[in-house]
Amino acid sequence: MRTTRSVLIALIFLLPCSTLAMEPVNDEQLSLITGQQGVQLTLKLRNNVDENFNPVGCSGALNPCRMGLEFAGREGIWLMLKDYYGYLALNDIRLTSTTLPGTATAFSNTQRFLSQGSTPTCLISGKSVAGCLPTGELAMKVSYPQSGPVGNYNDFSLFMNIGRTALEFDDGATPGFMRDVASGSVLGFRMSDSSALNAPSQSKFMGDAYVFGF
Amino acid sequence: MNRTITTALLLALDDSEMSSAHGAGIAVALDNFAYLMAPTSYLEQVGTAPTNACSGYGDIASNRNCWRRGDLRWYGASITAASEIGTHWTESACASGDFMSCPRGGTISQFSPFDNPYLMRAWSPAGMDYQGDPVNSNPAAPDKTIYEFLAPTSQPDYMLSFWGEIEAGATRNSATQTLSQGSGTANGGGLLQSQTLIRGNAAGSVFRLFKFTETGSTPRYGETFGIMYTSHLQGDFRFSVAQTASSPNAIGAPPQFQNIGGLYFRNVEAFIPLGQLYYQALVLNAVGTDGGFSVELTQVPDDPNVYPTYYGQSSGDDRGFLTALQHLAYRNTPCSGWGANSLNCTNYRASHGHVRYGDWHPDLRIYSSTTPSGDPGDSGIAAGARNLINGYIDSDSNPANGDDGDGIFFRACDGCGPFNAYAQRTTRIDKRGETSSMHITQNYNCNSDGSGGCSINGNGPTQNGPGNTGRVFPTASVNLGDARMEGLLINRFEMISCQAGVC
Structure with missing residues (x-):
């Protein structure tokens, strides 16, 4: 099968304000696309690091490399991830369309796709309650066709540093995410590789994923 | 998947195809699947210098009653086929023929079958809130929605594995120094490498997100973000530290462990519910004002409307003991077969966990005066039949000492001599x-x-x-036997994280 390869590289970190906005593609433009046999993507994301994965301005108190989470019912209390930086890359992930098998596996469960309630119905169109399985349905197939042999880990890269994790509290007009009172370290996490300082961890995926709705 | 899969073009769905999708959820099937992190890649929990830190090395006063910084690293996490053929952490071939030797196998056929896949969905199930009031009692007008992630209810066994390091006494700044700098071994501490192999599956596990439902003017928890996780693991477990003679045994370098040896748990089934829909959840709390926090499994509401659902006691039982015995005796009987107690059965099994090491279990016989053979729906739980437990009949023999096929056991590494297992106590005392x-x-x-x-x-x-x-007994394998915990009920727990010396 000939597969048209489309490689999209997305650099989503620190996009300048002059970047064009993403807009929907109309029907005429869609009809010009010839990659209907599949799409292959590469996604790269840098967060507070340069091209060599070195952190940029992420040391010292109240440095800008931080992310805060505020939960409902905990207003004014911020779970802060400080000294936070990293890198993520998905390399050559391929999306194609496929049809699911027509026969059930030994693990099948007809209860999985039933609606809830006293009189459940099958949520897969055209299937009875007793035979409520996605056999023969359309699905999106996700794979890493460039995945290498044993010892090759190039499908997924992740470097992450959370130097400190602590709560910060709102103080008057100053929100908690703009404070660094808890200067000590409560928890620190790091995802990396022992080959070098700040080297991203490397992973590989084998096999295929089939994604479908119901 | 071992099934015929045909390809199709990526085309827009037409109206009829769109209308056939209900939007109830998204399914993810994984076939011939494996995930492998490089053996040199790791997740690290970075330590900090403790208060009352040790300043000396060796058997001296400044190295007593003090603490050293600890760092933890988990390397090479992988999900691969449960196989006796695969690779070691060094990427060299592994073919020992032992069921728990190879840390990494090949791909897993039907890891998440297309007709029993992982599911993600948002919906509005009925339930009960923290005040004991019904939630979503009218399906046509629900007032609460949850998000849930469901594992397959049935899937093949696979191997979940990783190797790790525990480092004591490191002084490095992990953000600016490599692992070879400021190591614990160079500063009077130490390094221990280990591997963990889990061969089994997590079928039936459930992860849910929802808004906690406690209301009122001064709530203990309030309507905050809540997490509920029901863990269901079954399989075998091995933890070992013995490396081969050629293994580098150096920080950050993938080791090669002995093919056999270590601590084993076989035929494990662990069902642990952490939270109950709407009225018990994992929530975040502040601890003090110095940045510390806790993740708490909220306490069970002190509300009589909640008790019947949470405790799930059978009719006529007000203490829970006989209900527990009944569930142990009829653990393989679906709740639909429990007659008048079917709803109580469903509630009990949603809130009570169990951890079973080994396949032994006592076969309890609960008799009643009316139905001596004991159907769960009408057997011996009535008030007049509470003393009619007939005893225990073992379903499977408890493993013998040296048995390495079941239960909990320690096993010497391949080619190693016997180890001293336990004290051989004196059996006679003579006054002379x-x-x-x-x-x-x-x-x-x-x-x-x-x-x-x-x-x-x-x-x-x-x-x-x-x-x-x-006082010792030299042996190459010692079996501690099978063990079980039944009726595991977690009313509340709290994990607290603070800066060293602050909490």
């Missing part, structure tokens, strides 16, 4: 002292006239000297 008793070839009698005297003459020991007073 060790020079006159405890001989290995002991053969003596005390006076037969009942006078209480004993003599080494005549029938006494054939030689003098201490007997077999050894």
Whole structure:
């Protein structure tokens, strides 16, 4: 099968304000696309690091490399991830369309796709309650066709540093995410590789994923 | 997947195809699947210098009653096929023929079958809130929505594995220094490498997100973000530290562990519910004002409307003991077969966990005066039948010492000598002292006239000297037996994280 390869590289970190906005593609433009046999993507994301994965301005108190989470019912209390930086890359992930098998596996469960309630119905169109399985349905197939042999880990890269994790509290007009009172370290996490300082961890995926709705 | 899969073009769905999708959820099937992180890649929990830190090394005062920084690293996490053929952490071939030797196998066929896949969905199930009031009692007008992630209810066994390092005494700044700098071994600490192999599956596990439902003017938790996780693991477990002679045994370098050896748990089934829909959840709390926090499994509401659902006691039982016995006896009987107690059964099994090591279990017989053979729906739980438990019948023999096929056992590494397993306790005490008793070839009698005297003459020991007073038992494998925890109910727990010396 000939597969048209489309490689999209997305650099989503620190996009300048002059970047064009993403807009929907109309029907005429869609009809010009010839990659209907599949799409292959590469996604790269840098967060507070340069091209060599070195952190940029992420040391010292109240440095800008931080992310805060505020939960409902905990207003004014911020779970802060400080000294936070990293890198993520998905390399050559391929999306194609496929049809699911027509026969059930030994693990099948007809209860999985039933609606809830006293009189459940099958949520897969055209299937009875007793035979409520996605056999023969359309699905999106996700794979890493460039995945290498044993010892090759190039499908997924992740470097992450959370130097400190602590709560910060709102103080008057100053929100908690703009404070660094808890200067000590409560928890620190790091995802990396022992080959070098700040080297991203490397992973590989084998096999295929089939994604479908119901 | 071992099924015929045809390809199709990526085309827009037409209206009829769109209308056939209900939007109830998204399914993810994984076939011929494996995930492998590089053996040199890791997740690290970075330590900090403790208060009362040790300043000296060796057997000196400045190295006593003090603390050293600890760092933890988990390397090479992988999900691969459960196989006796695969690779070691060094990427060299592994083919030992032992069921728990190879940390990494090949791909897993039907890891998440397309007709029993992982599901993600948002919906509005009925339930009960923290005040004991019904939630979503009208399906046509629900007021609460949850998000849930469901594992397959049935899937093949696979191997979940990783190797790790525990480092004590490191001084490095992990953000600016490599692992070879400021190591614990160079600063009076140490490094221990280990591997963990889990061969089994997590079928039936459930992860849910929802808004917690406690209301009121001064709530303990309030309507905050809540997480509920029901863990269901089954399979075998091995933890080992013995490496081969050629293994580098150096920080950050993938080691090669012995093919066998270590601590094993076989035939494990662990079902642990952490939270109950709407009225018990994992929530975030502040601890003090210095940045510390806790993740708490909220306490069970002190509300009589909640008790029947949470405790799930059978009709007529007000203590729970007989309900627990009943569930142990009829653990394989679906709740639909429990007659009048079917709803109680469903509630009990949603809130009570169990952890079973090994396949032994006591077969309890609960008799009633009316139905001696015991159907769960109407057997021996009525008030008049509470003392009619007939005893225990083992369903499977508890493993013998040295058995490495079941239960919990320690096993020596391949080619290693025996280890001293446990104390062999003295079984006789003789008032004459060790020079006159405890001989290995002991053969003596005390006076037969009942006078209480004993003599080494005549029938006494054939030689003098201490007997077999050894306290250890050398063996290559020792089995601790099977063990079970049933009716595991978690009313509340809290994990607290603070800066060193602050909490």
